[in-house]
Amino acid sequence: MSGKFISIEGGDGAGKSTQLQVIGDTLRSNNIEFIQTREPGGTPVGEVLRDLLLNQTEYALSDDTELLLMFAARAQHVSSVIKPALKQGKWVISDRFSDASFAYQGARDIDLSRIQSLADWVLQGFEPHLTLFFDLPLEQGLKRVDNRGPTDRFENESIVYKTRVQEIYRDRARAEPGRISAIDASLDIEGVSAQVRERIQVYIDSCEVSQP
Numbered sequence: 001m002s003g004k005f006i007s008i009e010g011g012d013g014a015g016k017s018t019q020l021q022v023i024g025d026t027l028r029s030n031n032i033e034f035i036q037t038r039e040p041g042g043t044p045v046g047e048v049l050r051d052l053l054l055n056q057t058e059y060a061l062s063d064d065t066e067l068l069l070m071f072a073a074r075a076q077h078v079s080s081v082i083k084p085a086l087k088q089g090k091w092v093i094s095d096r097f098s099d100a101s102f103a104y105q106g107a108r109d110i111d112l113s114r115i116q117s118l119a120d121w122v123l124q125g126f127e128p129h130l131t132l133f134f135d136l137p138l139e140q141g142l143k144r145v146d147n148r149g150p151t152d153r154f155e156n157e158s159i160v161y162k163t164r165v166q167e168i169y170r171d172r173a174r175a176e177p178g179r180i181s182a183i184d185a186s187l188d189i190e191g192v193s194a195q196v197r198e199r200i201q202v203y204i205d206s207c208e209v210s211q212p
């Protein structure tokens, strides 16, 4: 039986790192083998692209270049890490996947339909089985990022840009309720963790019912 692919998404400061551990703990307690990975990154070349995209501010990337580099990293990640793991029956948990390209690159001056064309070309329909979207009021996210030390290129963007990122994520969550599950990330850590444990457990149970 092949594994399941879960991505996690949300604006910066939404508490994804802590919740990745909660997901890992829930899978472990169900004896599910999994790998944890991230985007951009997850492969040696992907991590080089991540550094370029997030930290090397001197390059002044055009919007299309940024989008193409995100998908270049993703193409490598899917073919050399994600699909092989799924084939071995492992579950894959990725800290961000293509929804992030719609939200963050779509919040620049690129039509979502062009991003969709690129996603279709690169991924050919491949997508996460389940996406947890950590939805957090913008002001709260900004405060959490402020308390975290050095910021990357996306965290340094304007409030208008970040508002647009959040709107796109919310639109996608509304449009695809079967795949994207919104988590109220405004609660305290225990409140968010409880929702995450529950969603993951319900998903695991649904997989066991459909594949005895």
Ligand code: TYD
Residues within 6 Å of the ligand: 012, 017, 039, 040, 054, 070, 095, 096, 097, 098, 100, 101, 102, 104, 105, 152, 154, 155
């Ligand atoms: P993030 O996942 O927030 O990592 P950390 O928690 O270590 O800061 O950082 C990745 C950044 O990359 C984030 O700001 C969103 C951005 N990003 C895109 O713009 N497009 C993409 O397709 C992906 C995967 C990420």
